[in-house]
Amino acid sequence: MKAILIKQFVSDLADLQVSDIAPPKQDKSKIQVQITHAAVTHVDQLYAQGLHQNNKRHIKPPFILGNEFSGIVTESNPLSPFKPGDRVFGGALGAYAEHANVSADTLRTVPQAWSNLQACAVGSSGAISYGALISVAGLRRGECVLILGASGGLGVMAIQIAKAVGARVIAVVGGEDKADMVRKIGADEVVSYRDVDWEESVRGKTAGGDGVEVVYDAVDQLTERVGMVRSALKCIKYRGRIVIVGFAAREGKMEQVAMNRVLLKGAAIYGYRFGEDGRRDPRRVVDAWEGFMRLVDCGKVGPVVYERSYDGLGEVARALLDVREHKTWGRAVVKVRSEGEQSKVKL
Ligand SMILES: NC(=O)c1ccc[n+]([C@@H]2O[C@H](COP(=O)([O-])OP(=O)(O)OC[C@H]3O[C@@H](n4cnc5c(N)ncnc54)[C@H](OP(=O)(O)O)[C@@H]3O)[C@@H](O)[C@H]2O)c1
Incomplete structure (x- = not known):
């Protein structure tokens, strides 16, 4: 099968190449999935270059790149909830490949109303944003929330979740096209982080200029200032x-915060790691998924797919570069194989 195999970390994303490798070995404890779509995320960029904290311990070469996918089940254990032909989406390492063997607990059934492309764009982002905003920050109806990184894959989910629970949303983005997009999915106010003193502008949009009750931070790079x-x-x-969700750094240097500012604001700062929660306390991840899917089922949250199509694994490098260059919004998705190809499933 074709796959993006990381034999060693790359220093330039343009060097990523498609290899021909043996398909994964049969494993009765796993579900075999023919991948139709794979998402392009900031995390994939870091994994390719060995720059993610998981590369220190959990993820080392050789491995197949890609973390989020949708596809069609080709084989499964009869006791599994998934049957051959089912459309599924999920989060597991090895998404940039034609086939993957994955644990049932990493998979979800694609909602009837979504195509595989759309399900792939949502991936785990919805559950992550739900966990961060609702379970951790405890966002409530009537509160005002500031979404940093609002135009990204996680941010577009956070905007919709916040609106669904009755909060007022101020979204922070880096360009006009992105401002239009976040307004369309429900942001009440939009501010550009490229404006000088944009923080003042945010405060000016809150009741009495007092500021927001909650900040959701999914930014992936520090600003210059x-x-x-x-x-x-x-x-x-x-x-x-x-609530801090993004791993914001500039050239590997993490942000330093003056603690007197935390004290003066009486602020609570939470870190949230979805993957680590899953490893340490799987129930919290299940709760986040269930909460998010309830909002999907009542039509309050939907996929936001970046408009450019990337056809085939050969376009993964281009797509990752587009993400890095801030060209994309929502989630960019690579079509690995057409949804109807080699399958009876047609949409
Ligand atoms: N905690 C967890 O469990 C978890 C799970 C998954 C991902 N993450 C992390 O969450 C972050 C976001 O992931 P994602 O997939 O949503 O990434 P993404 O789609 O690339 O979005 C990143 C966002 O950051 C914004 N941004 C970049 N530089 C900025 C700057 N200097 N100032 C303000 N905003 C800036 C971008 O805005 P513009 O495009 O408008 O410039 C974009 O909206 C990443 O760091 C990722 O590693 C965390």
């Missing part, structure tokens, strides 16, 4: 909550 948590502390109301 200040870090995102420092900005969040400027935008937040007294006793507000900040």
Whole structure:
């Protein structure tokens, strides 16, 4: 089968190549999936270059790149909830390949109303944003939330989840096309992080200029001027909550925060790692998935797919570069194989 195999970490994403490798060996404890689509995420860029914290311990070469996919079940254990022909989406390493063997607990059934392309664009982002905003930050109806990284794969889910629970959303983005997109999916106010003193503008959009109750931070790079948590502390109301989801760094240098600012704001700052929660406390991840899927089932949250199509694994490198260059919004998706190809499933 074709796959993007990382034999050694690359220093330039353009060097990623498609290899011909043996398909995964049969494993009765796993579900075999023919991958139709694979998502292009910031995490994939880091994994390719060995720059993610997981590359220190869990993920080392050789491995197949790609973390989120949708596809069609080709074989499964009769006791499994998934049957051959089922359309599924999920999060597991090895998405940039034509086939994968994955654990049933990493898979979800594609909702009837979604294509495989759309399901792939949602991936785990919805459950991650639900866990961060609702389970961790405890966002409630009537509160105002600032979404940093609002145009990204996680951010577009966070906007819709916040609106679904009755919160007011201020979205922070980096360009006009992205501003239009986040307004379309429900953002009440939009601010550009490229404006000088954009934090003042955020405060000006809150009741009495007091600031927001909650900040959701899914930014993947630090700004030139200040870090995102420092900005969040400027935008937040007294006793507000900040939940950090993005791994914001500049050239590997992590943001430093002056603790007196945390004290002066009486702020609570939470870190949230979906994968680590799954390893340490799987019930929390199940709860996040269930909460998110309830919003999907009542039509309150939907996929946001970046408009450019990437056809075949050979376009993975181009797609990752587009993400890095801030060209994309929502989730960019690579079509690995057409949904109807070699399958009876037609959409
Ligand atoms: N904690 C967890 O469990 C978990 C799970 C998955 C991912 N993550 C992390 O979450 C982050 C977001 O992931 P994603 O897939 O949503 O990434 P993404 O699609 O690439 O989105 C990143 C967002 O960051 C914004 N951004 C980049 N530089 C910025 C800057 N200097 N100032 C303000 N905003 C900036 C981008 O805005 P523009 O495009 O408008 O410039 C974009 O909206 C990544 O760091 C990823 O590693 C965490």
